[in-house]
Amino acid sequence: MSEDLRTQGSVDTRAKGVSRRAFLGGAALGAAGAWGLSRGLERFGEDPARPPQLYEYYVDNFWFEGAGLESLELTPPLKGTHKADIVIIGGGFTGLSSAYHLSRRFGDKKIVLLEGACCGYGASGRNGGFVDAGIPGLMDYVKEHGPEAGRKAFDASLYGVGQIRELAKDHGVECDFEENGMLEAAIGEEHAKALEEHQETYRSMGLTADLIQGKDLEAEIRSPRYTAGLKFPYGGIVNPAKLAQGMKALVERNGVEIRERTVVMDVKPGKQHRIVTEMGEISAPVLVLGLNGYSHKLGLFVNRVMPLCSYVIATEPLSKAQWEAIGWQNRQGVADMRVLFDYQRPTLDGRIVVGGSDYPYYANDGLSSGNYEPVIDLLTKSLFTTFPQLEGLRIDHAWGGTMGFTLDFVPSVGVMGEYDNIFYGVAYNGEGVAFAQTAGRIITELMTGERSELSDLFVVNHRMPYMGPAGTRILFARLYKAYLERFGGKTVR
Numbered sequence: 001m002s003e004d005l006r007t008q009g010s011v012d013t014r015a016k017g018v019s020r021r022a023f024l025g026g027a028a029l030g031a032a033g034a035w036g037l038s039r040g041l042e043r044f045g046e047d048p049a050r051p052p053q054l055y056e057y058y059v060d061n062f063w064f065e066g067a068g069l070e071s072l073e074l075t076p077p078l079k080g081t082h083k084a085d086i087v088i089i090g091g092g093f094t095g096l097s098s099a100y101h102l103s104r105r106f107g108d109k110k111i112v113l114l115e116g117a118c119c120g121y122g123a124s125g126r127n128g129g130f131v132d133a134g135i136p137g138l139m140d141y142v143k144e145h146g147p148e149a150g151r152k153a154f155d156a157s158l159y160g161v162g163q164i165r166e167l168a169k170d171h172g173v174e175c176d177f178e179e180n181g182m183l184e185a186a187i188g189e190e191h192a193k194a195l196e197e198h199q200e201t202y203r204s205m206g207l208t209a210d211l212i213q214g215k216d217l218e219a220e221i222r223s224p225r226y227t228a229g230l231k232f233p234y235g236g237i238v239n240p241a242k243l244a245q246g247m248k249a250l251v252e253r254n255g256v257e258i259r260e261r262t263v264v265m266d267v268k269p270g271k272q273h274r275i276v277t278e279m280g281e282i283s284a285p286v287l288v289l290g291l292n293g294y295s296h297k298l299g300l301f302v303n304r305v306m307p308l309c310s311y312v313i314a315t316e317p318l319s320k321a322q323w324e325a326i327g328w329q330n331r332q333g334v335a336d337m338r339v340l341f342d343y344q345r346p347t348l349d350g351r352i353v354v355g356g357s358d359y360p361y362y363a364n365d366g367l368s369s370g371n372y373e374p375v376i377d378l379l380t381k382s383l384f385t386t387f388p389q390l391e392g393l394r395i396d397h398a399w400g401g402t403m404g405f406t407l408d409f410v411p412s413v414g415v416m417g418e419y420d421n422i423f424y425g426v427a428y429n430g431e432g433v434a435f436a437q438t439a440g441r442i443i444t445e446l447m448t449g450e451r452s453e454l455s456d457l458f459v460v461n462h463r464m465p466y467m468g469p470a471g472t473r474i475l476f477a478r479l480y481k482a483y484l485e486r487f488g489g490k491t492v493r
């Protein structure tokens with residue numbers, strides 16, 4: 001593995017204040033490592049050669065259930081020696097959106113996607129399902145580069161939202177997509193002031209954002225916790241596992257060969273890359289990496305992309321009276337503004353899905369456990385603080401996943417390698433559902449040499465800052481979190 005592949009990026013850390021984003025970097029740094037529940041996902045555990053660190057966890061994921069992942073037919077693993085024109089590693093949104101755009105652009109090429117478990121098994125099938133309009137690092141970017149540049153960046157994220165709309169409407173991808181906008185919710189004065197600033201920034205970019213309080217806020221959501229909200233007409237919610245499965249079927253129809261249960265063990269880069277899997281190998285002149293929070297397991301982006309975990313709960317379905325009591329009639333995703341913020345949203349069958357409250361970093365870049373009780377408890381408490389009207393509601397599911405973060409909170413989508421033939425999209429800093437769709441398009445443009453505003457975006461070939469060796473991070477994480485909890489006041493939890 002070349003040095004370039006392992007450590008893409010330069011040492012370019014920018015100082016930040018204690019903002020939510022700053023914390024997530026710190027929480028990157030956060031929380032003690034609990035080695036997770038090891039009940040084993042039996043379907044993937046059949047091969048003793050499978051590296052246990054990737055797939056040992058049972059995942060009680062409501063989205064997986066809704067997408068029928070438990071009984072789904074998986075594609076056969078790669079066995080023997082093969083050749084392709086393009087190999088994609090990772091069957092999450094980055095890999096699948098790359099497969100989608102590349103298959104449309106290169107109908108005559110052999111494109112093979114390798115996925116260790118099943119498509120959507122990683123963060124893509126486990127997230128909160130917020131189809132966020134907005135790009136990680138946007139507020140800072142606008143401060144530095146002005147509203148015009150900010151608007152271009154925002155439009156790049158809207159491209160991802162539009163892509164999901166198109167997949168759902170025009171390509172038969174059934175994913176329960178509801179384009180209901182978003183609500184940023186303030187807990188206390190300090191947050192309300194920050195919302196005013198956000199509103200100004202959005203408006204400076206020519207975007208709509210309405211600050212609401214009192215009766216207007218109650219008309220959107222009834223919670224004694226929230227003091228103000230910023231209503232935003234862009235973005236929506238989706239069942240992410242269904243989206244991944246629908247995209248899998250679509251790209252297969254477009255001629256992409258998908259190999260699930262195919263864990264890549266090693267990548268030997270060159271003019272012809274050699275990709276070694278558990279049971280075979282494949283060579284190709286072009287490689288696409290869609291591994292995000294798992295990248296370091298293959299020695300990629302080590303000490304540039306930090307695996308950070310998030311956990312989610314899903315309640316039982318609410319009764320009509322319970323929905324009326326909380327008045328959440330417009331069904332938009334809601335996120336509060338604390339450093340350790342919560343995100344919550346309704347599901348199509350009337351449940352509430354809540355995630356956040358803490359974002360553990362596990363020692364030595366450990367992956368997320370299937371679920372993690374301390375965070376699940378925080379989420380449950382937080383749900384009933386937000387909606388005391390729902391006290392006693394049952395929690396039916398709890399799960400978690402791993403995502404990639406950078407120190408400056410900016411993702412990177414680009415091309416690297418001695419022969420400029422390794423394309424990648426990584427580190428969406430917790431906002432990858434829509435943006436990974438944009439990344440797939442950018443990857444295709446970089447490969448074809450076509451240019452658009454997307455391929456000129458600031459994330460393209462962004463050099464991710466070095467974040468120090470994994471071994472020291474857990475200590476820094478604990479210190480930083482202790483500092484925040486001592487001095488961060490209500491903005492933290």
Ligand SMILES: Cc1cc2nc3c(=O)[nH]c(=O)nc-3n(C[C@H](O)[C@H](O)[C@H](O)COP(=O)(O)OP(=O)(O)OC[C@H]3O[C@@H](n4cnc5c(N)ncnc54)[C@H](O)[C@@H]3O)c2cc1C
Binds near residue numbers: 090124430431
């Ligand atoms: C709990 C949680 C909540 C989140 N909530 C939101 C949200 O509401 N909105 C939002 O925008 N973003 C959210 N995110 C972030 C978002 O899910 C990710 O940014 C996005 O899904 C990343 O997609 P990806 O394809 O790059 O990576 P992944 O989806 O992680 O895909 C990587 C794939 O690579 C496979 N893989 C790994 N190693 C190997 C190997 N050696 N060989 C073969 N295959 C391998 C994995 O099985 C996996 O399927 C959340 C993330 C989590 C964990």
